Amino acid sequence: MDNTTIILQDLAIGYKTHHHRIVVADHINAQLLAGCMTCLIGPNGVGKSTLMRTLAAFQKPMAGNILLQGQPIEHFSDNMMAKTLSVVLTEKLDVINMTVSELVGMGRMPYSGFWGTLNGEDQDIVEQAMLRVGIQELAHRRVLTLSDGERQKVMIAKALAQQTPVILLDEPTAFLDYPSKVEILQLMHSLCREENKTVMLSTHDLELALQIADTLWLLLEDGSLHVGSPRQLADKGVLTRFIEREGISFNTELLTVVVDNKNVECENQVH
Numbered sequence: 001m002d003n004t005t006i007i008l009q010d011l012a013i014g015y016k017t018h019h020h021r022i023v024v025a026d027h028i029n030a031q032l033l034a035g036c037m038t039c040l041i042g043p044n045g046v047g048k049s050t051l052m053r054t055l056a057a058f059q060k061p062m063a064g065n066i067l068l069q070g071q072p073i074e075h076f077s078d079n080m081m082a083k084t085l086s087v088v089l090t091e092k093l094d095v096i097n098m099t100v101s102e103l104v105g106m107g108r109m110p111y112s113g114f115w116g117t118l119n120g121e122d123q124d125i126v127e128q129a130m131l132r133v134g135i136q137e138l139a140h141r142r143v144l145t146l147s148d149g150e151r152q153k154v155m156i157a158k159a160l161a162q163q164t165p166v167i168l169l170d171e172p173t174a175f176l177d178y179p180s181k182v183e184i185l186q187l188m189h190s191l192c193r194e195e196n197k198t199v200m201l202s203t204h205d206l207e208l209a210l211q212i213a214d215t216l217w218l219l220l221e222d223g224s225l226h227v228g229s230p231r232q233l234a235d236k237g238v239l240t241r242f243i244e245r246e247g248i249s250f251n252t253e254l255l256t257v258v259v260d261n262k263n264v265e266c267e268n269q270v271h
Helices: 048-055 078-084 100-112 120-133 148-161 178-195 206-212 230-235 238-243
Strands: 004-016 021-033 037-041 063-068 085-088 166-170 198-202 215-219 225-228 248-251 256-259
Touching: 004 048, 021 048, 021 063, 021 198, 021 215, 021 225, 037 048, 037 178, 037 206, 048 166, 048 198, 078 085, 078 100, 085 148, 100 120, 100 148, 120 148, 120 178, 148 166, 148 178, 166 178, 178 198, 178 206, 206 230, 206 256, 215 230, 215 238, 225 230, 230 238, 238 248
Parallel strands: 037 198, 037 215, 085 166, 166 198
Antiparallel strands: 004 021, 004 063, 215 225, 248 256
């Protein structure tokens, strides 16, 4: 059975200004699979967020096609899209007096409507989403009182409550401490395995991605996209070219980054 969820066909991504049409990457051909977690990595400024926003249908492709479950993404109504694909971005929501449970409950809007009252099943789904992310003790806190890391977990719980087969996350671990980063990536990976979801996330946590991701999408400055397992991209030398520079090397056997600080002395070192 074909488990392909999203197909990119000769995709070009970018943005328009008043006078120019800026393409940041083009001729992208790739696919996302159900049951697999994909991590999008690459240098700053190459268009990772632009690619994520294009996949989420927040901005239109400059060229090419995106097929979602075999259908052109532009054929999806807003409600169909909300039941198929959930998105977690790094932007903060402008919420004033909303509690955590109320915000997570907004993930049920595709099923209840904006003004819909959550029934018992909806409430159970919201509580389970908060439990899975580990924020159940924050349920009655006002969102405005949360730290950036706590707020990020709330947005992930909202995406889980939405119960979509596809989840896209742009830098979901950006504001989290290291144990929380690991927990969130492990949670995303378990969702792929246990619920056959398609999960794609962009991240700068390279070494965690190397350990947990099923597939890497490496977007480089020249606009090229390299797709494969961590082992495949390591064997091709692509990861080495991306990572290595003066004082930094990449161990292709262990899939680890090695920092050479042997010659760096602390100025305040006590003799």
